[in-house]
Amino acid sequence: xxxxxxxxxxxxxxxxxxxxxxxxxxxxxxxxxxxxxxxxxxxxxxxxxxxxxxxxxxxxxxxxxxxxxxxxxxxxxxxxxxxxxxxxxxxxxxxxxxxxxxxxxxxxxxxxxxxxxxxxxxxxxxxxxxxxxxxxxxxxxxxxxxxxxxxxxxxxxxxxxxxxxxxxxxxxxxxxxxxxxxxxxxxxxxxxxxxxxxxxxxxxxxxxxxxxxxxxxxxxxxxxxxxxxxxxxxxxxxxxxxxxxxxxxxxxxxxxxxxxxxxxx
Amino acid sequence: xxxxxxxxxxxxxxxxxxxxxxxxxxxxxxxxxxxxxxxxxxxxxxxxxxxxxxxxxxxxxxxxxxxxxxxxxxxxxxxxxxxxxxxxxxxxxxxxxxxxxxxxxxxxxxxxxxxxxxxxxxxxxxxxxxxxxxxxxxxxxxxxxxxxxxxxxxxxxxxxxxxxxxxxxxxxxxxxxxxxxxxxxxxxxxxxxxxxxxxxxxxxxxxxxxxxxxxxxxxxxxxxxxxxxxxxxxxxxxxxxxxxxxxxxxxxxxxxxxxxxxxxxxxxxxxxxxxxxxxxxxxxxxxxxxxxxxxxxxxxxxxxxxxxxxxxxxxxxxxxxxxxxxxxxxxxxxxxxxxxxxxxx
Numbered sequence: 001x002x003x004x005x006x007x008x009x010x011x012x013x014x015x016x017x018x019x020x021x022x023x024x025x026x027x028x029x030x031x032x033x034x035x036x037x038x039x040x041x042x043x044x045x046x047x048x049x050x051x052x053x054x055x056x057x058x059x060x061x062x063x064x065x066x067x068x069x070x071x072x073x074x075x076x077x078x079x080x081x082x083x084x085x086x087x088x089x090x091x092x093x094x095x096x097x098x099x100x101x102x103x104x105x106x107x108x109x110x111x112x113x114x115x116x117x118x119x120x121x122x123x124x125x126x127x128x129x130x131x132x133x134x135x136x137x138x139x140x141x142x143x144x145x146x147x148x149x150x151x152x153x154x155x156x157x158x159x160x161x162x163x164x165x166x167x168x169x170x171x172x173x174x175x176x177x178x179x180x181x182x183x184x185x186x187x188x189x190x191x192x193x194x195x196x197x198x199x200x201x202x203x204x205x206x207x208x209x210x211x212x213x214x215x216x217x218x219x220x221x222x223x224x225x226x227x228x229x230x231x232x233x234x235x236x237x238x239x240x241x242x243x244x245x246x247x248x249x250x251x252x253x254x255x256x257x258x259x260x261x262x263x264x265x
Numbered sequence: 266x267x268x269x270x271x272x273x274x275x276x277x278x279x280x281x282x283x284x285x286x287x288x289x290x291x292x293x294x295x296x297x298x299x300x301x302x303x304x305x306x307x308x309x310x311x312x313x314x315x316x317x318x319x320x321x322x323x324x325x326x327x328x329x330x331x332x333x334x335x336x337x338x339x340x341x342x343x344x345x346x347x348x349x350x351x352x353x354x355x356x357x358x359x360x361x362x363x364x365x366x367x368x369x370x371x372x373x374x375x376x377x378x379x380x381x382x383x384x385x386x387x388x389x390x391x392x393x394x395x396x397x398x399x400x401x402x403x404x405x406x407x408x409x410x411x412x413x414x415x416x417x418x419x420x421x422x423x424x425x426x427x428x429x430x431x432x433x434x435x436x437x438x439x440x441x442x443x444x445x446x447x448x449x450x451x452x453x454x455x456x457x458x459x460x461x462x463x464x465x466x467x468x469x470x471x472x473x474x475x476x477x478x479x480x481x482x483x484x485x486x487x488x489x490x491x492x493x494x495x496x497x498x499x500x501x502x503x504x505x506x507x508x509x510x511x512x513x514x515x516x517x518x519x520x521x522x523x524x525x526x527x528x529x530x531x532x533x534x535x536x537x538x539x540x541x542x543x544x545x546x547x548x549x550x551x552x553x554x555x556x557x558x559x560x561x562x563x564x565x566x567x568x569x570x571x572x573x574x575x576x577x578x579x580x581x582x583x584x585x586x587x588x589x590x591x592x593x594x595x596x597x598x599x600x601x602x603x604x605x606x607x608x609x610x
């Protein structure tokens with residue numbers, strides 16, 4: 001792996017949505033990430049792959065400070081910058097950060113509210129109540145999430161009555177509604193059947209025009225199908241990051257090749 | 266050695282005999298429990314029904330539900346044995362101009378138990394409001410905010426200890442603190458706070474369980490959308506925990522309604538002239554003593570001379586009391602079923 005320079009080159013800042021420098025991350029005394037350095041470009045889909053326990057989800061949850069909820073989690077060293085700002089800096093409000101860095105979870109978690117209320121949840125808590133504005137946002141978000149046609153006649157029914165794939169797209173719509181810049185996806189298709197998965201993948205392809213997307217996946221084909229860049233993690237270290245077709249056809253590292261070809265993990 | 270017809274044939278070995286004996290014994294013990302509860306319900310039911318129900322329309326003894334307890338007057342009148350309450354007897358004497366009738370009197374054996382029902386309802390409402398407020402706040406702190414450190418363990422330990430304190434000790438504590446130190450006297454306020462302290466552990470524990478049962482995904486989903494912690498709790502955790510909190514709190518209601526010891530020296534009077542709403546100032550309402558069903562049972566069963574007339578009162582009160590508690594429990598079951606159907610994930 002190349003030694004990353006101490007100061008990032010100036011043009012990297014302009015393109016990178018997320019920059020990670022020398023990140024060490026701990027759960028108590030267990031080190032989950034070792035000296036991770038990477039640049040995630042804007043308006044691209046970046047896939048984080050690797051076997052279970054390799055730290056990819058941990059890294060993802062560093063980007064919107066969801067790890068703050070885990071009391072024993074702490075950053076040992078390094079920086080995470082989003083659009084040039086150190087998000088673990090002293091003046092950063094994680095609430096404001098999370099409004100701009102949305103997240104879709106592995107297990108779809110629509111709230112036990114109506115579809116409509118699910119979509120506008122993020123706006124409601126910001127105190128936005130203008131009905132026509134909300135109606136507009138609901139339609140736009142659901143359209144972007146490719147769910148509008150399926151649910152437009154039952155917006156006021158419970159979000160829990162939707163199928164698994166629809167629920168996950170509802171969660172995506174909910175994340176989109178607050179107009180984030182970055183959307184983090186933590187294995188969004190792991191509980192979905194192939195048809196629902198392909199719908200979500202199509203959606204990801206559409207969404208990258210508007211958002212920067214980081215997706216954690218166990219599914220190698222998925223990473224190959226829908227990402228522009230792929231980062232391979234192993235045992236808490238970033239082994240290799242490159243354009244997806246390069247990783248899948250001609251990886252630089254032996255470990256990556258072994259994993260991709262299914263020799264381990 | 267027996268010859269076996271097939272390898273799985275049943276054999277009466279010592280082990281097998283022991284096994285069936287144990288099984289039978291356990292079954293018998295369980296049936297004894299059933300028998301005991303049947304005995305209780307039948308005794309109260311049969312004896313209480315005689316006081317509470319009436320053979321004629323409207324099939325209940327209306328006076329029993331609408332009047333205060335009063336003294337029973339029993340006397341002979343032209344060869345007829347008459348039973349009358351205080352008031353009736355005075356009217357009777359005035360009407361018939363009979364001043365000196367030889368009469369037997371029995372305390373608390375006539376009239377009804379309306380003030381006791383009202384008092385118990387007031388005690389329950391007030392103390393559960395207080396207990397729910399403090400209990401839910403503590404539970405939110407314990408389950409959502411606190412980290413596992415020594416103070417938290419101390420708090421949990423004290424909640425557990427609080428649950429183990431005998432109710433009479435709560436009564437004594439309430440007497441010392443609310444009645445004596447705060448000078449609230451024997452009053453609804455003193456009773457409310459004493460009873461609230463007593464059920465607080467139940468409310469905290471059940472509220473905490475209910476909060477923990479709300480999937481973590483709802484919290485994370487909400488936080489990831491930029492909600493603050495309190496916004497998350499208020500809009501996306503607490504609403505889903507309320508059914509659980511309410512159903513188990515209703516069981517706390519049964520406990521509050523049933524305990525005699527905590528109100529013995531903090532809230533209950535043997536007899537009162539006025540109903541709770543007959544107060545001069547509205548603030549007096551909170552600082553007046555009340556009558557209560559369990560205390561009334563205690564009074565009519567041990568504080569007055571026993572006879573056939575008082576027995577009606579005892580079992581009548583117990584019957585109403587039991588019916589009330591059963592209704593509350595039934596209510597909790599129905600509420601749980603209703604809310605469970607409404608909220609699923």
